[in-house]
Amino acid sequence: MSTTDGLHGQMLDAVGADLASGELAPGAVLSIDRLEQRYGVSRTVVREAVRVLEQLGIVRSRRRVGVTIRPAAEWAALSPYVIRWRLAGPQRLDQLREIGELRLGVEPLAAAFAATRANPEQRATLVTAAGGMLVTGTQGDLTTYLEHDVRFHTTLLEASGNAAFASLSPLVAEALSGRTRHDLMPPKPLPEAIRWHRDVAEAVTLGDAEAAERTMRLIVAEARDAVDPR
Structure with missing residues (x-):
């Protein structure tokens, strides 16, 4: 360099x-x-x-x-730098579990807020990202699937209208990327996980906060449980 x-x-x-x-x-x-x-x-x-x-x-x-x-x-536990480094080491699964627990406390609420606060562009982005996840997930194209997945979750956090939630976007993106980078994803994402993303996008578009929160909780819980060694 x-x-x-x-x-x-x-x-x-x-x-x-x-x-x-x-x-x-x-x-x-x-x-x-x-x-x-x-x-x-x-x-x-x-x-x-x-x-x-x-x-x-x-x-x-x-x-x-x-x-x-x-x-x-x-160390600054919420720093994307620290998360990336911990994901590269022997504490990988512990790091993913910790981030999963944090996400479980934040993203369902972010989804509920997004259902009433998202602007038209954000709603469209969620729908497009969920559609991209369906296509690339079915094909087993995990690299492009990750791009859509990151876009979905970062947009959702931003659409919550809560600056503190939105500030967690790099952290969530690093956790999602880490699963793919370190081969912790199945060859093809679970069909129900893909469907749940589509359902959240639909709930946000319809302004259904309860459905958005409930379904986002399923998404984050599945991601946490998939890497929890216990």
């Missing part, structure tokens, strides 16, 4: 992989020089990456001490 932004992102991904694998464990202390050598980037790139990691609660940087990895409990 030739740009600072690209190298900065590359280093963050590399750090994330090391965090997920345990190569960088809580309590480990690294100097800026060592980070330069470890990841093969400039001091400027290291400092930019460390600044992001500090904002995420992952490291603490102190003069004459270095960069210390903080306990995982102090």
Whole structure:
């Protein structure tokens, strides 16, 4: 990569992989020089990456001490970065379960709100995305299915008219992507799951908040249960 932004992102991904694998464990202390050598980037790139990691609660940087990895409990659990990294490691199923539980508390309510607050464009997007899921899911095209799935859920959260709910869109998108990226999806999505998305889109279009909430609860519960090891 030739740009600072690209190298900065590359280093963050590399750090994330090391965090997920345990190569960088809580309590480990690294100097800026060592980070330069470890990841093969400039001091400027290291400092930019460390600044992001500090904002995420992952490291603490102190003069004459270095960069210390903080306990995982102090990391920004809702950050898409943290979610992506945890999904790449041995905590994958725990991460998906936690996100599933969060989604179960949010998305059914978002669907109910969307039934009374969605604008015509959002309603149309939900219908189109659900239709795309039907076609690509039946074909077993999981890559394109994921695109429609992410569009459906992010649109629904935005259509809730609740900025806090909408802010969770990147988190939900990362969780959905993680299932596909790490081969946790069946070869073809469950027909009932596809049908439920269509039913939610229809309920939102008709302004039926109760049906939208009830059916969205089925969608999120199925996704959670599919990856819950218990």
